[in-house]
Amino acid sequence: MNDPRADRLLKAWETPKGWRYWSAVNNSEVGLWYTLTAFAFFLFGGVLALIMRVQLAVPDNDWLTPDQYNQIFTMHGSVMMFLFAVPILEAISIMLLPEMLGARDLPFPRLSAYGYWCFLIGGVFVCGSLFFGVGPRGGWFMYPPMTTEYQDGIGPDIWLLGLSFIEIASIAAAVELIVGALKCRPPGMRLNLIPLYAWYILVVAVMILFAFPPLIAGDLLMELERAMDWPFFDVERGGDPMLWQHLFWIFGHPEVYIVFLPSIALVAMMVPTFARTPMAGYGWIVLAAVGTGFLSFGLWVHHMFTTGLPGISIGIFSAASEAVAIPTGVQIFCFIATLLVGRVQRNVCLKFVLAGLATFIIGGLTGVMVAIAPFDYQAHDTYFIVGHLHYVLIGGTIFPIVAGFYYYYPFVTGKQLSERLGNITFWLMLIGFNVAFFPMHIAGLLGMPRRVYTFPGGMGFEGPNLISSIGAFALGTGFLVLLWDVFRPKGKQPLVPRNVWNAGTLEWSGEVPDQPWGIRSIPIINSRYPLWEQENLLADIDAGNFYLPDAEEGRRETLVTSAVDAELMQCLRVPGPSFLPFWAAVFTGGVFIFSTYHWWIPAGCCSVLSFATIVTWLWTGTAEIPEKETKPVGLGQSLPLYVSGPAAVGWWAMFITMLGDMTAFISLVFGYFFYWTVHEDFPPEQWNGEPVVGAGTIWPLVSVGLAVVAWCAVVMARRLNREDHSVGFYSSSLLAVAVTVASGAALVWGPYSNGMDPTVHVYSSTTGVLVLWTVVHLALGATMLVYCIARRLFGKMDAKHDADIVNVTLGWHFLMLTVAITGSVLALFPWVA
Amino acid sequence: MNQQPVPLHDHGQRRPMKKRLWWIAISPTVWAIHFLACYITAAVWCEKIGEGNLRPLQISVGIYTAIALPMIIWVGYSSYRNFRRGDPPVPFDFDDPTDRTHFFGFTAFLLSALSVVATLFTVLVFVLVGSCD
Numbered sequence: 001m002n003d004p005r006a007d008r009l010l011k012a013w014e015t016p017k018g019w020r021y022w023s024a025v026n027n028s029e030v031g032l033w034y035t036l037t038a039f040a041f042f043l044f045g046g047v048l049a050l051i052m053r054v055q056l057a058v059p060d061n062d063w064l065t066p067d068q069y070n071q072i073f074t075m076h077g078s079v080m081m082f083l084f085a086v087p088i089l090e091a092i093s094i095m096l097l098p099e100m101l102g103a104r105d106l107p108f109p110r111l112s113a114y115g116y117w118c119f120l121i122g123g124v125f126v127c128g129s130l131f132f133g134v135g136p137r138g139g140w141f142m143y144p145p146m147t148t149e150y151q152d153g154i155g156p157d158i159w160l161l162g163l164s165f166i167e168i169a170s171i172a173a174a175v176e177l178i179v180g181a182l183k184c185r186p187p188g189m190r191l192n193l194i195p196l197y198a199w200y201i202l203v204v205a206v207m208i209l210f211a212f213p214p215l216i217a218g219d220l221l222m223e224l225e226r227a228m229d230w231p232f233f234d235v236e237r238g239g240d241p242m243l244w245q246h247l248f249w250i251f252g253h254p255e256v257y258i259v260f261l262p263s264i265a266l267v268a269m270m271v272p273t274f275a276r277t278p279m280a281g282y283g284w285i286v287l288a289a290v291g292t293g294f295l296s297f298g299l300w301v302h303h304m305f306t307t308g309l310p311g312i313s314i315g316i317f318s319a320a321s322e323a324v325a326i327p328t329g330v331q332i333f334c335f336i337a338t339l340l341v342g343r344v345q346r347n348v349c350l351k352f353v354l355a356g357l358a359t360f361i362i363g364g365l366t367g368v369m370v371a372i373a374p375f376d377y378q379a380h381d382t383y384f385i386v387g388h389l390h391y392v393l394i395g396g397t398i399f400p401i402v403a404g405f406y407y408y409y410p411f412v413t414g415k416q417l418s419e420r421l422g423n424i425t426f427w428l429m430l431i432g433f434n435v436a437f438f439p440m441h442i443a444g445l446l447g448m449p450r451r452v453y454t455f456p457g458g459m460g461f462e463g464p465n466l467i468s469s470i471g472a473f474a475l476g477t478g479f480l481v482l483l484w485d486v487f488r489p490k491g492k493q494p495l496v497p498r499n500v501w502n503a504g505t506l507e508w509s510g511e512v513p514d515q516p517w518g519i520r521s522i523p524i525i526n527s528r529y530p531l532w533e534q535e536n537l538l539a540d541i542d543a544g545n546f547y548l549p550d551a552e553e554g555r556r557e558t559l560v561t562s563a564v565d566a567e568l569m570q571c572l573r574v575p576g577p578s579f580l581p582f583w584a585a586v587f588t589g590g591v592f593i594f595s596t597y598h599w600w601i602p603a604g605c606c607s608v609l610s611f612a613t614i615v616t617w618l619w620t621g622t623a624e625i626p627e628k629e630t631k632p633v634g635l636g637q638s639l640p641l642y643v644s645g646p647a648a649v650g651w652w653a654m655f656i657t658m659l660g661d662m663t664a665f666i667s668l669v670f671g672y673f674f675y676w677t678v679h680e681d682f683p684p685e686q687w688n689g690e691p692v693v694g695a696g697t698i699w700p701l702v703s704v705g706l707a708v709v710a711w712c713a714v715v716m717a718r719r720l721n722r723e724d725h726s727v728g729f730y731s732s733s734l735l736a737v738a739v740t741v742a743s744g745a746a747l748v749w750g751p752y753s754n755g756m757d758p759t760v761h762v763y764s765s766t767t768g769v770l771v772l773w774t775v776v777h778l779a780l781g782a783t784m785l786v787y788c789i790a791r792r793l794f795g796k797m798d799a800k801h802d803a804d805i806v807n808v809t810l811g812w813h814f815l816m817l818t819v820a821i822t823g824s825v826l827a828l829f830p831w832v833a
Numbered sequence: 834m835n836q837q838p839v840p841l842h843d844h845g846q847r848r849p850m851k852k853r854l855w856w857i858a859i860s861p862t863v864w865a866i867h868f869l870a871c872y873i874t875a876a877v878w879c880e881k882i883g884e885g886n887l888r889p890l891q892i893s894v895g896i897y898t899a900i901a902l903p904m905i906i907w908v909g910y911s912s913y914r915n916f917r918r919g920d921p922p923v924p925f926d927f928d929d930p931t932d933r934t935h936f937f938g939f940t941a942f943l944l945s946a947l948s949v950v951a952t953l954f955t956v957l958v959f960v961l962v963g964s965c966d
Contacts, residue, residue: 182854187839191854192936283936286857287943294861295951298868310879310965312887315958316872323951524839564854565933567842635838647844677880 005550006520012551013104013517016577023577025109026516031095032412034116038088041123043479045079048072050476053436057469059457069453070137071155075130077140081255082163083123085397086208089262090115090173092404093201095412097177099507100195102186102525104518104548104558105574106176107649110581110621115169115176117585122169125593126162129155139451141248144233144241148225157226157596164219165592167212171660174208177201179652182563186506187547189525189566195505196279199286200265203293204258209656210297211254213664218247220664221671221769227598230758230765232671238682238762242307243674247667249300257296259393260360261289263400264331267353270407271335273503274350275342278529281334288334291327295320305376314373321371328364332357348422352403355430359395363388366441381451383464384444390437402429402482409486410496414512421485428478435471439464498538504529509541521546521634522559525566547634559633560649569647571631571639575621584613615787622650623803625796644803654807658814661777665818668773672766672825676833683830687761695767695826699750704823706743707778710736711816714785718809724799726792733789737782743819744778747771750826767826774822781815784808851915852934857941860905860948867901871955879965887964894959901952909945912938 055064129135136155138147147156181202224230231237272279298320366388370376409417443464455461499508523546527533560570590606626641675682713736720728758768788805791797797804878890916938
């Protein structure tokens with residue numbers, strides 16, 4: 001290569017070598033590790049499924065003990081949901097999205113790397129428990145009181161803490177993907193031109209943001225009950241197991257769509273390529289993605305139809321469950337229409353797409369059946385549901401992902417998977433799948449219950465179960481062939497030509513073999529299928545005729561554009577390789593893992609180390625003041641290197657994270673009102689003869705008042721910093737810190753001075769958890785202010801470069817809302833109730 | 834290479850609501866609020882207050898619907914006008930502000946239609962189901 005610009009660019013984006021390879025944070029490396037790890041967990045979950053099918057092949061089998069079976073079926077569900085279905089979408093997105101958008105990387109590469117390491121550590125921890133016989137046994141839904149009162153050992157703690165830890169990774173990836181899809185698009189790629197994959201991922205990432213926090217809130221409640229004896233689910237002390245079901249399914253139902261939509265997104269990328277025509281009904285598909293995203297939140301109670309809720313509530317959720325079939329069906333029709341109008345090219349990839357659509361339609365139809373409450377009363381907790389959910393999840397999720405493996409394999413490795421082996425895989429999987437899961441519907445209709453470790457003979461369950469087990473092994477063999485095809489040596493196989501499928505979207509613009517820079521120069525996009533419709537695009541990209549063809553300062557850079565019209569906004573410097581995310585994940589993992597065993601001292605040490613690592617990471621890697629204000633990015637244009645406020649990606653990340661945080665908090669508040677709704681004696685006047693006073697009225701309101709003062713001081717500090725009034729900034733910030741501490745103290749003092757013991761009654765524990773949540777957030781708010789003070793003291797923040805204090809102020813708006821809600825609920829609601 | 838450079842984003846420019854991303858989310862959000870309001874009212878009525886008489890509950894839901902449906906229909910109607918204005922949309926758009934406006938209009942219109950259906954589904958429950966249980 002004779003172009004010095006290209007040499008500099010390559011040098012900047014070079015992948016670290018040797019053992020430092022593991023410090024890589026670039027999307028192509030992290031995305032690949034993520035995908036392979038999630039796939040490994042998938043195979044593990046699959047083996048567990050086969051073990052279960054052996055156990056259930058014949059009646060009265062004693063191959064597994066009930067305890068082993070319970071651990072295995074719990075782990076199968078948990079692994080498939082938390083360690084495969086969600087992570088694989090994030091993995092594939094981290095790998096593909098920047099390439100689809102012509103971005104050099106996602107805006108926060110170290111966050112992706114942190115998410116990956118958290119996922120790996122948490123996943124190994126949770127799966128490892130099985131080999132020591134201490135795995136969770138309560139099902140992947142962990143219903144109390146089975147998991148609180150009737151289970152000894154640390155299984156549920158491993159589930160709660162291990163998977164909460166992994167959910168952090170999911171939320172981190174969601175932040176990354178939302179900001180990536182909205183702000184890192186190539187210039188000119190307006191919202192009506194973005195690849196459908198990006199639309200789906202945007203919707204799904206937003207769904208993760210609102211679906212996962214309720215589960216985290218539920219995990220917090222259950223762990224507090226298990227570790228500290230706070231009785232959220234203990235009926236004796238006013239608790240209610242139904243709260244768990246609500247929180248779990250507010251997460252659990254959207255989860256189904258969170259795993260389904262990204263796979264359908266892959267289909268939306270493959271169908272136009274193989275039909276050789278643009279996708280029919282782009283707007284309709286966006287309707288389907290956004291509409292499904294919304295409606296899927298109105299369905300959680302359909303998992304609870306048989307728990308004795310008022311019939312009218314059941315009716316509302318049944319109606320919403322039927323309504324969601326509309327957008328789901330619309331997208332399927334768009335795919336079929338595209339295939340019908342195009343000239344379809346047949347190959348293994350497309351076969352898997354078609355198998356996925358057909359299977360999903362069957363699963364969708366049984367879904368409509370179980371959404372009708374009277375049918376659900378009959379089928380609930382039978383194998384019919386197991387059959388239905390596997391049709392939906394394998395048809396909607398796994399078949400498209402396998403299709404994606406065939407489609408994107410050349411993109412990752414430059415080699416192609418074998419069509420011949422692919423055909424064998426396809427038929428084994430399709431036949432094996434139907435043979436395995438169709439009989440489950442029949443077994444269910446015959447009355448076979450779910451979650452049983454064996455069944456008696458003579459009830460008609462033998463035939464369907466034996467057939468299911470045979471099918472499961474055929475399906476498993478199909479995956480083995482796929483595994484062989486993916487990992488068999490391909491040294492002698494020639495590299496594929498560039499854009500091997502002749503696709504129209506930007507991820508196929510890469511050279512073969514691919515270069516680490518992502519794209520030689522970031523192009524201007526003015527159509528949905530630029531490789532088909534924009535003349536000379538590849539030649540101009542390769543010649544470095546577009547944006548950022550050079551890295552003069554040797555830094556990794558990408559473009560930030562506006563959210564709707566993708567107009568140029570900033571040249572963003574993204575951080576390069578570092579072990580900081582790895583260590584941060586190790587120490588964060590330590591906090592969760594040691595806490596499981598109640599080893600508080602190592603857990604405390606890990607939390608200090610984790611805090612120190614994360615602060616170091618922020619201190620050295622974010623809001624860096626550049627050596628110059630603007631830099632030329634090509635085509636005669638210059639862009640700023642530093643922006644703050646809503647123009648900055650960091651501001652968006654803060655906003656999005658705070659939305660998720662607020663959702664978890666609102667879930668806790670929901671718990672408070674839930675107890676009031678369903679229990680006559682909430683808040684109780686006395687318990688066991690002792691009066692239950694509550695937090696009182698004065699102190700919570702004092703806390704709110706002090707938080708208002710602190711919040712005003714923070715807003716003032718931001719303003720004074722911008723006016724370069726350093727003494728004013730420091731005084732205002734310090735005042736805010738002091739008043740924040742006082743606000744926290746007042747909030748704790750209310751219940752404490754009234755002798756509120758959180759272990760006595762659910763009223764005191766609910767009050768306790770709201771106070772705990774708020775105080776932790778106040779501490780965080782104060783810490784962020786101290787960080788800003790230090791930044792300014794050390795010259796890393798000034799009047800013009802104020803991203804830190806602007807983002808902290810944004811966080812404080814949410815914090816203010818948290819304190820106001822907690823204070824007013826605790827102080828005023830008992831009067832209303 | 835005959836590309837025109839892409840303009841720099843003008844921070845001072847205010848974009849009307851109909852040309853922002855949020856526009857397409859308004860109708861489903863109204864559905865969500867209506868849905869939650871119905872659910873919460875029904876839950877509180879049936880658990881705390883109700884004694885078999887559903888009339889006040891039905892009247893509340895009627896009021897929510899009288900607020901929500903016109904809002905959704907208004908968003909749908911003005912989106913429809915946005916999407917029909919000017920040239921009819923082509924099957925796939927290009928890099929042009931009017932194409933973006935068409936797209937927003939079309940998607941928001943479709944989402945409004947879906948929201949109307951979903952809202953009516955919720956209301957039907959209160960019309961057809963005569964008691965809490």
